[in-house]
Amino acid sequence: MRFGSPRTSLPPNWDCGYDISDYCNVAPEYGTLDDFKLFLDESHKRNIRVILDLVLNHTSDEHAWFLESKSSRANPKADWYVWVDTPPNNWQSCFDGDAWTYAPERGQYYYHYFMKQQPDLNWHNPEVKQAMWDAARFWLDLGVDGYRLDAIGTIYEDPKRTPHSVPMNLAELRRFSDLAKTPKELKLKDKYWHDMFKHQWGQAGLHDLMQELRAVMNEYGGDRMLVGEDDNIDYMGNGNDELHLVFNFPLMRTERLTPQHIRKNQKERLKRLNSLPVEKGWACNTLGNHDSSRIRTRYGDKLHDAELARLHAGLILTLKGTAFLYNGEEIGMTDYMLTDISQVKDTMGIWYYHAIVTGMGVHPEEALARTAEMTRDKNRTPMQWSKNSNAGFSPQDITPWLPVNPNYKDGINVKDQTQSPYSLLNYYQHLINVRKQSPALIFGEYTPIHAAAKDYFAFLRHTDSQKVVVVLNFSNKRLELDLTKVKEVKARTLHTLFSSADHSQKKQDLHALAINPFEIFIAEVKSTHG
Ligand code: NOJ
Numbered sequence: 001m002r003f004g005s006p007r008t009s010l011p012p013n014w015d016c017g018y019d020i021s022d023y024c025n026v027a028p029e030y031g032t033l034d035d036f037k038l039f040l041d042e043s044h045k046r047n048i049r050v051i052l053d054l055v056l057n058h059t060s061d062e063h064a065w066f067l068e069s070k071s072s073r074a075n076p077k078a079d080w081y082v083w084v085d086t087p088p089n090n091w092q093s094c095f096d097g098d099a100w101t102y103a104p105e106r107g108q109y110y111y112h113y114f115m116k117q118q119p120d121l122n123w124h125n126p127e128v129k130q131a132m133w134d135a136a137r138f139w140l141d142l143g144v145d146g147y148r149l150d151a152i153g154t155i156y157e158d159p160k161r162t163p164h165s166v167p168m169n170l171a172e173l174r175r176f177s178d179l180a181k182t183p184k185e186l187k188l189k190d191k192y193w194h195d196m197f198k199h200q201w202g203q204a205g206l207h208d209l210m211q212e213l214r215a216v217m218n219e220y221g222g223d224r225m226l227v228g229e230d231d232n233i234d235y236m237g238n239g240n241d242e243l244h245l246v247f248n249f250p251l252m253r254t255e256r257l258t259p260q261h262i263r264k265n266q267k268e269r270l271k272r273l274n275s276l277p278v279e280k281g282w283a284c285n286t287l288g289n290h291d292s293s294r295i296r297t298r299y300g301d302k303l304h305d306a307e308l309a310r311l312h313a314g315l316i317l318t319l320k321g322t323a324f325l326y327n328g329e330e331i332g333m334t335d336y337m338l339t340d341i342s343q344v345k346d347t348m349g350i351w352y353y354h355a356i357v358t359g360m361g362v363h364p365e366e367a368l369a370r371t372a373e374m375t376r377d378k379n380r381t382p383m384q385w386s387k388n389s390n391a392g393f394s395p396q397d398i399t400p401w402l403p404v405n406p407n408y409k410d411g412i413n414v415k416d417q418t419q420s421p422y423s424l425l426n427y428y429q430h431l432i433n434v435r436k437q438s439p440a441l442i443f444g445e446y447t448p449i450h451a452a453a454k455d456y457f458a459f460l461r462h463t464d465s466q467k468v469v470v471v472l473n474f475s476n477k478r479l480e481l482d483l484t485k486v487k488e489v490k491a492r493t494l495h496t497l498f499s500s501a502d503h504s505q506k507k508q509d510l511h512a513l514a515i516n517p518f519e520i521f522i523a524e525v526k527s528t529h530g
Helices: 033-045 064-071 126-142 170-179 183-197 206-218 259-274 305-318 347-360 364-374 406-410 414-419 424-436 439-443
Strands: 051-055 100-103 108-111 146-150 225-228 284-286 322-324 445-449 456-462 467-473 479-481 492-499 513-515 520-527
Touching: 033 126, 051 126, 126 206, 170 183, 170 347, 170 364, 206 225, 259 445, 259 456, 305 424, 305 467, 305 520, 347 364, 414 424, 424 439, 424 492, 439 456, 439 467, 456 479, 467 513
Parallel strands: 051 146, 146 225, 284 322
Antiparallel strands: 100 108, 445 456, 456 467, 467 520, 479 513, 492 520
C-alpha cells in the first residue's frame, strides 16, 4: 500500500470529513501532509500533544476500497464491506433512513449505519483490520500522540440481523421526537431510539478489537493514548488492555446541570473506574463537542448565560479527570440557527428537512425551524477570531463554509477577549493555569462535601501533598457556608487559589465562607500555621 501521495481530488465531505476517502493524507482545504508534519513538530516543541480522529466503522463510498469492493463480486476486496442480495431487515441508518443501499454495479445492497455515502466496513475480514491498523501506524510513525476513536459501538452488527421493533422509520421517529412533550411521550421516544438501533451497535467482538488496537499502540513508545467516542467504561477493559479513556457523556446528557445530577454522575462513574481489575481507570469529562449544542446555549437560562458559562467551565476544569473542551467554548460562542435551507451543510439536516416536507407535509417554515435546531451546523459555525469581516476566519471576499455567527461583533471573538482582563477567554486561561499548578486539581481524589446541598456543588480534591476545596454556586443567591464540620477542612485555613468573584481577602472564614451568586471558588486547605 502506498501512503501519502498527493491528493488528486477533493474529498467528498458528506459528513464534515467523517467520510474518509484516503486514510493517509490531508484534505486539501486543510493543507498538505507536509503542513501537518510541520504543525505536529511545532506543537510538540510547545509541549502540546496532538491526537487525531480515527474513523473505524466506515469509509467514504469514494474510498478506493469501496470502489473496488462494489465493482464486482469477484474483486479481491469484494468482502471488505457488508453486502447482501436483498435487505434482510428494516434496519435504519441513523442519518438518512434505510440502512441498506443498492449498488447496481454488483446488483447487491450494502449496509451503512450512517449516511449511504459512508458504507460500513466488514470488520470480520482480517484484511480490513490489517489495512486499518496500517493506517493507524502511518500517523503514529509520524509522531501523533493518539486517537479519538469514532463511533466504536457501531463497528459490529447483530449476526442474526434481528429486525427492530419500532413501529416507524427514522424520519417518523425524528418527527415523533420533535413533537414529544409529555413525560410519557419523552420516555417512549427514548425507548424507541434504543430499540431502533440496539441490534446495530454494542455487539460482541468489540473488546477483542479494542485489545488489538491497544496492542498496535503499545508498539510505540511515548505516552500515547486512545479515547473512545463512547461512554461505556467496559471499553477500558481491565484498565490496561483496551482504551485509555472513554467520555463521560452521561454528565452532559441532561437539560440542566444541577449539583444533584453532577454528584450522582461522579459517584457512579468514579466507583466504576476505581474498580477496574488490573489498573484503575482515569476519568474524562466534557460538556460539548461538534455534535452537540454549545454549552452557553444549551445550559444557559437566558438570564444568567454569561455567569453559567463561567460556572460550567469551572466545573469541567475542576472535576477529576481529563477535560475535553470544544473550540469556541472558551470565548462563549453560541449556537447559530440557520435561516434558509440553502445554508444547511449537515447532510443529516438536509435529509430530514426534505423527509418531513415532502414525506409528511410539514410546512417548510416549521421544517426549517426544526432542521436548524437538530442540525449540527448550529454549533459548527466558523471560529470567531476578531471583529474583522467573517470574524477574521476568512478574508472578506471569501464566503465561509457556514455563515459566521453575527455575535462576533459583540465581543465574542478572540482578539477583543485577549485585550479584556475580565473576558471569558482570560477566565479560562487563568483557571487552566491554576489547574496546571495544582497537583490536587490534576491528580487528586474527589470527595464530595455538603452532599445534600441543592444550590451548590462542593468537593475536595486531594493528593498526599495538597488538598483543595472547590465550591460551585449554581444559584443566583449569595451563600454563606459553614465548613467547620467538614473533617478534612476544620481547624485549617483556606487560601484562595481562584475565584470568579472578588475575594479581596486571601484567607477565608470557615464559619461563614461567603460565596457570590454563580461563583466558582477554589482554595487550598492549609494548616493554620502554614
Ligand atoms: C461521530 C462523529 O462525532 C460525528 O460527527 C459523525 O457524523 C459520526 N460519528 C459518523 O462518523
